[in-house]
Amino acid sequence: MHDSIGIPACFSSGEKQSDDAATVGRSGQSVFMSVYRTKLAGQCRLITVTWCKNLLLHGLCVSVQGSKSDEHHRCKVEMKPWHFWRKQGSKHLVVDGRAVNVVWDIKTAKFNGETEPQSDYYVAIVCEEEVVLLLGDLKKDAFRKTGCRPSLIEPILVSRREHVFGKKKFSTRARLNEKGNFHGILIEFNDSDHGSDPKLEIRVDGKLAVQVKHLQWKFRGNESISIGRNGVEVYWDVHDWLFESGPRHGLFIFKPISSPPIRGQQISVSAPSSPDHEALMNPPPENDDRSRFCLFLYAWKVE
Structure with missing residues (x-):
């Protein structure tokens, strides 16, 4: 990670x-x-x-x-x-x-x-x-x-990388493909219990998409979510937030996948507007570079 x-x-x-x-x-x-x-x-x-x-x-x-x-x-x-x-x-x-x-x-x-x-x-x-x-x-x-x-x-968009700064909340607006809609992404780190049981929440377009409790044991992981009718794999690594000092960042990766999670198994997040019809009807094959796009978000924790 x-x-x-x-x-x-x-x-x-x-x-x-x-x-x-x-x-x-x-x-x-x-x-x-x-x-x-x-x-x-x-x-x-x-x-x-x-x-x-x-x-x-x-x-x-x-x-x-x-x-x-x-x-x-x-x-x-x-x-x-x-x-x-x-x-x-x-x-x-x-x-x-x-x-x-x-x-x-x-x-x-x-x-x-x-x-x-x-x-x-x-x-x-x-x-x-x-x-x-x-x-x-x-x-x-x-x-x-x-x-x-x-x-x-x-040209094919391979990846986007962004650095954001905050104390406990980190937000950005980003596309998950070159011609898609903008989505609001909010990452919140909560250690209100004096660090005894910190948790992590990731919201997309205002809706809770990922919640990680007992973060001191689950500081690295991944989860599949759906944004509208599109599947996205979310990876996180916040080891340095918890165990390092000085300037440190958490890394979050948002990677579109070929199909959304099965309904009922994951949290669904609706897109702010209807998705591109052509992209839904003609999804890229797994070996196509467009299916390998990743959004890398570096969340820098400011004390």
Whole structure:
């Protein structure tokens, strides 16, 4: 269950990768990372888009996997309040000898209090006159600016990772697939009995989905739930909350599964609006990358 946290490395200079978890905990910076798989420079690669926010800056980092799995080409944009021009521009990368351009426009982006912009922006990754990855809702502006055509291969969302902070309650809004509905996720850690019998509750869209009592013995586990008509496997690991000191986080993973739990065996949580009909009628096969998506939620406990 333990998962390395290498997210903020592109925003720091000279910091070791192994220290990233402690760096996030000390700084209290919000981090939101999305990983996509697509074809770029003649090869299937991972592209990681990371948004990072703290009191001093709002940052964007795009990382493109090289020919080796552990090799990455990065483009970093720091949007400090006094650098307004950085909210629109482009940067150039060379990946395996081929030119890659990262083009962005977030000068009118609406964040609505979130780390990742919610509307009125675009981030485009361009290679060989194709827009291989396009994020945001200003798609026409992106194609006009780049002068390039859409890629024939649709990118696949592999995972999302988010860091949230709190004392006992941790909340976020997230999609469990690229085109699905947003769901409100609330995680609550309750040790009101002075730590003698702490418990954990996970609510989705306001309804109780997972309840774990006797957490000191069940600090790691998983449970299947249904969100609307979709099945989701929920994993948790809160060992460090209970047994470690200093900056520490609990890890929660939400993984869609091919079919929802049998009615009556698990708690059902309704979606805020009707699910996508096409997705229900044509679920992805088990060997399809879309069925392997995971949402990783790092809940940092602040004393």
